[in-house]
Amino acid sequence: MYDFAIIWDWIAFSVRWLHVITAMAWIGASFYFIALDLMLKPNPALPDGAHGEEWEVHGGGFYHTVKYLVAPSEMPEHLTWHKWQSYTTWLSGAALLMIIYWVGGNLFLIDPSKADLALWQGIVISGGSLTIGWLAYDAMCKSKLAERPTLLMLLLFVILVAMSWGYHQIFTGRAALLHLGAFTATIMTGNVFFQIMPNQRIVVADLKAGRKPDPKYGKIAKVRSTHNNYLTLPVVFLMLANHYPLAFGTQYAWIIASLIFLTGVTIRHYFNTMHRTGTGPTWTWPVTVGIMIAIAWLSTVPGLDTYEESEARALTPYEEKFASAETFEDAYFAVVGNCSMCHGREPSWDGMHWPPKGVVLETEADVARHADQIYLQAGRTHAMPPPNAIQMDPEARRQIVTWYRDATGGDEG
Numbered sequence: 001m002y003d004f005a006i007i008w009d010w011i012a013f014s015v016r017w018l019h020v021i022t023a024m025a026w027i028g029a030s031f032y033f034i035a036l037d038l039m040l041k042p043n044p045a046l047p048d049g050a051h052g053e054e055w056e057v058h059g060g061g062f063y064h065t066v067k068y069l070v071a072p073s074e075m076p077e078h079l080t081w082h083k084w085q086s087y088t089t090w091l092s093g094a095a096l097l098m099i100i101y102w103v104g105g106n107l108f109l110i111d112p113s114k115a116d117l118a119l120w121q122g123i124v125i126s127g128g129s130l131t132i133g134w135l136a137y138d139a140m141c142k143s144k145l146a147e148r149p150t151l152l153m154l155l156l157f158v159i160l161v162a163m164s165w166g167y168h169q170i171f172t173g174r175a176a177l178l179h180l181g182a183f184t185a186t187i188m189t190g191n192v193f194f195q196i197m198p199n200q201r202i203v204v205a206d207l208k209a210g211r212k213p214d215p216k217y218g219k220i221a222k223v224r225s226t227h228n229n230y231l232t233l234p235v236v237f238l239m240l241a242n243h244y245p246l247a248f249g250t251q252y253a254w255i256i257a258s259l260i261f262l263t264g265v266t267i268r269h270y271f272n273t274m275h276r277t278g279t280g281p282t283w284t285w286p287v288t289v290g291i292m293i294a295i296a297w298l299s300t301v302p303g304l305d306t307y308e309e310s311e312a313r314a315l316t317p318y319e320e321k322f323a324s325a326e327t328f329e330d331a332y333f334a335v336v337g338n339c340s341m342c343h344g345r346e347p348s349w350d351g352m353h354w355p356p357k358g359v360v361l362e363t364e365a366d367v368a369r370h371a372d373q374i375y376l377q378a379g380r381t382h383a384m385p386p387p388n389a390i391q392m393d394p395e396a397r398r399q400i401v402t403w404y405r406d407a408t409g410g411d412e413g
Helices: 004-037 085-101 120-140 149-168 173-210 214-240 253-277 282-297 309-312 317-323 326-340 364-369 372-379 394-408
Strands: 050-058 061-068
Touching: 004 061, 004 085, 004 214, 004 253, 004 372, 085 120, 085 173, 120 149, 120 173, 149 173, 149 214, 149 253, 173 214, 173 253, 214 253, 253 282, 309 364, 317 364, 317 394, 326 364, 326 372, 326 394, 364 372, 372 394
Parallel strands: none
Antiparallel strands: 050 061
16 A cells, blocks of 8 residues: 555646646747737738738748737637636646645745744635735736836836745745745736636627627737736746755845846846847846846855754644654664755755755754655655765665654554
């Protein structure tokens, strides 16, 4: 019979795989249509209502695309809707967030050194912030601010900075960056589900009924699509950030996350301009490099607790379960003896300046807190430590497995 911890890890892996695949499809489609829209050329021979055309070559064939600002005079029998890439990306991402940061919240969600909150309170903040964030953004877009798109974008940036700071006052660094990405992705998918698709359905319904569609629906969809265009690259960064301690393991991680949104603007502005005019503004690249240099500098400020702070911190019920197991001492020395040279607050391994993924394994509290990961990475598998770093004795791995089973009552969950 498989251990529950192993089954759960495979579920998380499968959902992450789905999330990455659908995100690639959504982002790829988004980039393609933005580029296509900007590359359209006028042609007097186009049908009435057509805005422009583009000829493309790919896969040994030629494609002729014509865009109508509102709709063609007659509705085609076959119409392809681009929506499921967005929906599936958000749904799989929400499922992954629940698996890792809600079910695994004792380890990954709440930082007890920042906020004295119960897990359920953290989960409420997690889910509630995404919902409230979308409602606030949507209301802002429906206000008179929609008539001033630049000001609207600036206010959106201010909101994202405020959320970045707020998340870092409560959550772990990894959870804070991931939630900021989820907050942004919720806005993007909300744009598709609540605005872009409904407005397109109104246009199609009017056309089928023989009515002339109102151009305002296309304009509303265009504004939301533009926001999505500039938010895409920061969301991808935030998706990847939880694998890199230099991004999340510093007290200035909230500033790093905020600055990333500026690089999303500069990079997309370059490509948008290039697609439209054939030449991109070169000033965007030194600005982007300058922002990344600032980010790299900010990342050198450590955000880990000290050895003394870790020893003094009270254990959570989850950690206490593993620290109080009879076989904990053997497992603790097995972990420290084989893992702390890399997973130390100041790693002793040559060329390593930060513990991988921000995981520190020095104090008893450190080891108890990461029990699940230790069991899967060094107990049930040989993923850690890397074989070219140290050959971990089989007896040490057995001690880790025994300790984990003792602490969980043999249920590995």
